[in-house]
Amino acid sequence: xxxxxxxxxxxxxxxxxxxxxxxxxxxxxxxxxxxxxxxxxxxxxxxxxxxxxxxxxxxxxxxxxxxxxxxxxxxxxxxxxxxxxxxxxxxxxxxxxxxxxxxxxxxxxxxxxxxxxxxxxxxxxxxxxxxxxxxxxxxxxxxxxxxxxxxxxxxxxxxxxxxxxxxxxxxxxxxxxxxxxxxxxxxxxxxxxxxxxxxxxxxxxxxxxxxxxxxxxxxxxxxxxxxxxxxxxxxxxxxxxxxxxxxxxxxxxxxxxxxxxxxxxxxxxxxxxxxxxxxxxxxxxxxxxxxxxxxxxxxxxxxxxxxxxxxxxxxxxxxxxxxxxxxxxxxxxxxxxxxxxxxxxxxxxxxxxxxxxxxxxxxxxxxxxxxxxxxxxxxxxxxxxxxxxxxxxxxxxxxxxxxxxxxx
Amino acid sequence: xxxxxxxxxxxxxxxxxxxxxxxxxxxxxxxxxxxxxxxxxxxxxxxxxxxxxxxxxxxxxxxxxxxxxxxxxxxxxxxxxxxxxxxxxxxxxxxxxxxxxxxxxxxxxxxxxxxxxxxxxxxxxxxxxxxxxxxxxxxxxxxxxxxxxxxxxxxxxxxxxxxxxxxxxxxxxxxxxxxxxxxxxxxxxxxxxxxxxxxxxxxxxxxxxxxxxxxxxxxxxxxxxxxxxx
Numbered sequence: 249x250x251x252x253x254x255x256x257x258x259x260x261x262x263x264x265x266x267x268x269x270x271x272x273x274x275x276x277x278x279x280x281x282x283x284x285x286x287x288x289x290x291x292x293x294x295x296x297x298x299x300x301x302x303x304x305x306x307x308x309x310x311x312x313x314x315x316x317x318x319x320x321x322x323x324x325x326x327x328x329x330x331x332x333x334x335x336x337x338x339x340x341x342x343x344x345x346x347x348x349x350x351x352x353x354x355x356x357x358x359x360x361x362x363x364x365x366x367x368x369x370x371x372x373x374x375x376x377x378x379x380x381x382x383x384x385x386x387x388x389x390x391x392x393x394x395x396x397x398x399x400x401x402x403x404x405x406x407x408x409x410x411x412x413x414x415x416x417x418x419x420x421x422x423x424x425x426x427x428x429x430x431x432x433x434x435x436x437x438x439x440x441x442x443x444x445x446x447x448x449x450x451x452x453x454x455x456x457x458x459x460x461x462x463x464x465x466x467x468x469x470x471x472x473x474x475x476x477x478x479x480x481x482x483x484x485x486x487x488x489x490x491x492x493x494x495x496x497x498x499x500x501x502x503x504x505x506x507x508x509x510x511x512x513x514x515x516x517x518x519x520x521x522x523x524x525x526x527x528x529x530x531x532x533x534x535x536x537x538x539x540x541x542x543x544x545x546x547x548x549x550x551x552x553x554x555x556x557x558x559x560x561x562x563x564x565x566x567x568x569x570x571x572x573x574x575x576x577x578x579x580x581x582x583x584x585x586x587x588x589x590x591x592x593x594x595x596x597x598x599x600x601x602x603x604x605x606x607x608x609x610x611x612x613x614x615x616x617x618x619x620x621x622x623x624x625x626x627x628x629x630x631x632x633x634x635x636x637x638x639x640x641x642x643x644x645x646x647x648x649x650x651x652x653x654x655x656x
Numbered sequence: 657x658x659x660x661x662x663x664x665x666x667x668x669x670x671x672x673x674x675x676x677x678x679x680x681x682x683x684x685x686x687x688x689x690x691x692x693x694x695x696x697x698x699x700x701x702x703x704x705x706x707x708x709x710x711x712x713x714x715x716x717x718x719x720x721x722x723x724x725x726x727x728x729x730x731x732x733x734x735x736x737x738x739x740x741x742x743x744x745x746x747x748x749x750x751x752x753x754x755x756x757x758x759x760x761x762x763x764x765x766x767x768x769x770x771x772x773x774x775x776x777x778x779x780x781x782x783x784x785x786x787x788x789x790x791x792x793x794x795x796x797x798x799x800x801x802x803x804x805x806x807x808x809x810x811x812x813x814x815x816x817x818x819x820x821x822x823x824x825x826x827x828x829x830x831x832x833x834x835x836x837x838x839x840x841x842x843x844x845x846x847x848x849x850x851x852x853x854x855x856x857x858x859x860x861x862x863x864x865x866x867x868x869x870x871x872x873x874x875x876x877x878x879x880x881x882x883x884x885x886x
Binding site: 249253256259260545548549550552553556558652 | 708714737740741748754757761765766769813
């Protein structure tokens with residue numbers, strides 16, 4: 249009967265209840281949507297960056313992070329690579345030689361990052377291979393051919409087939425000039441990548457840096473699902489017990505992206521907290537008004553012998569009903585809209601300036617949300633929990649009414 | 657006859673200093689089981705205060721109050737609540753029904769608090785509603801009932817748990833005289849047929865006439881107490 253009493257009590261003032269329920273629903277829906285879009289952008293950024301660079305998990309020399317240089321290379325055995333590739337979480341492994349150097353043409357020179365890759369693997373994993381705007385991407389058996397960023401090509405006045413000289417320090421520290429030709433020009437939208445990045449087949453990169461066969465600076469592991477990163481990391485650490493090989497998550501390899509996401513999540517959290525605070529203020533107002541209006545009724549209930557605990561239970565149920573109805577609406581509204589944006593995306597091209605980047609990495613103007621059960625449950629749980637928590641003050645107030653004063 | 661209420665030298669003061677008001681001044685009273693007692697007196701004479709103290713809704717400033725054999729001064733608020741729930745029935749001037757509960761549910765509420773199983777309490781409530789003349793109106797909400805009908809529901813709520821004492825604060829004050837007499841007749845019948853003990857306050861002559869025992873309260877003092885000769 250207390251449940252019935254609570255349910256009917258919230259419908260005494262239909263308009264106020266509807267406004268409260270819709271406020272909760274709208275607020276929760278907005279919170280879910282904004283979090284989902286932000287998570288979608290992070291996921292897209294991580295996907296693009298880790299796939300273009302050294303994967304979700306990177307194997308490298310333990311000293312490489314301190315002072316990245318090609319002499320801190322790694323020997324990769326075929327059995328080790330295939331053991332890692334056989335893990336169900338792993339989509340692909342990629343061998344990389346990362347090095348610095350100078351790119352020179354008849355029109356000038358520019359500091360560049362040279363990335364030696366297996367073109368056939370890159371075509372399966374890296375978005376860069378799909379961003380060729382002129383010419384073609386590399387093939388495995390290509391010799392001294394490179395693909396360069398559009399910005400770099402423009403500054404060095406390069407075109408397809410044109411010559412380019414790479415000046416690098418090899419593993420022995422000797423300055424080496426290597427001639428190569430442009431096979432393709434890519435454009436990612438990132439000034440840093442388009443202006444300083446050069447990709448070349450792995451074998452040619454080894455030649456440039458004087459690296460022995462079967463050596464790389466990194467072996468990247470691309471996962472099928474980023475959520476499995478922690479588990480895969482531990483598994484791979486188990487497979488590679490060698491202390492001369494560091495197994496690192498992408499967060500340690502590309503800390504600028506990880507820090508950006510942490511910082512952005514923090515600022516989003518403040519915004520979401522404000523949004524939720526506003527919703528909760530509405531609920532608190534409704535609950536308090538509802539209690540203040542019914543003091544006489546509570547006095548009657550107490551006079552009839554209702555225990556204060558039973559009265560508190562009634563008010564808790566009233567809050568729970570308001571919260572549950574609002575959260576259901578918010579969950580459906582926020583979930584559906586976010587799901588639609590996950591599937592179809594929103595094109596923000598008109599709002600974002602051309603070449604929009606995060607920490608130097610280009611982000612697509614077409615944003616996709618990312619809805620997960622965790623996101624839906626946590627956000628809804630937070631709003632529902634806060635609604636119940638807020639009912640404490642009205643609850644205490646209701647049970648402290650003076651029966652005699654109210655019945656006078 | 658069992659003594660349901662025993663008051664010894666009960667006083668009740670409100671306020672302090674210059675604003676000190678003596679609502680009750682040394683009231684001594686005994687009410688036996690099965691009595692049908694009216695308490696008359698002008699407004700401000702202390703009728704409601706006395707009912708509140710007997711009903712455990714308020715505590716006296718001094719004196720001893722015993723209800724159904726229990727000294728209520730020594731009871732905690734929780735125990736007072738249990739005493740009210742199990743042994744007392746209340747009828748208020750303004751009916752004070754719960755607007756979102758039907759007539760049946762309003763009367764059922766106290767039995768629910770007592771933990772009676774749903775089936776048994778429904779049967780009991782229907783029986784009582786029939787006794788107070790509300791058969792067929794069980795599922796109406798208070799707003800769908802007349803003032804007299806609402807007070808009948810309040811009477812049903814007060815007697816449904818078969819309490820030792822029903823306290824009624826001017827039960828006919830908000831209904832017309834015809835309805836008031838009908839309600840009085842109902843309470844009288846419940847007293848005679850079911851043995852329900854009633855103690856009610858009033859300032860209406862017709863109600864006073866119906867009582868078998870009449871108390872006169874003035875300035876917080878019982879100035880007259882005895883069989884009704886009106």
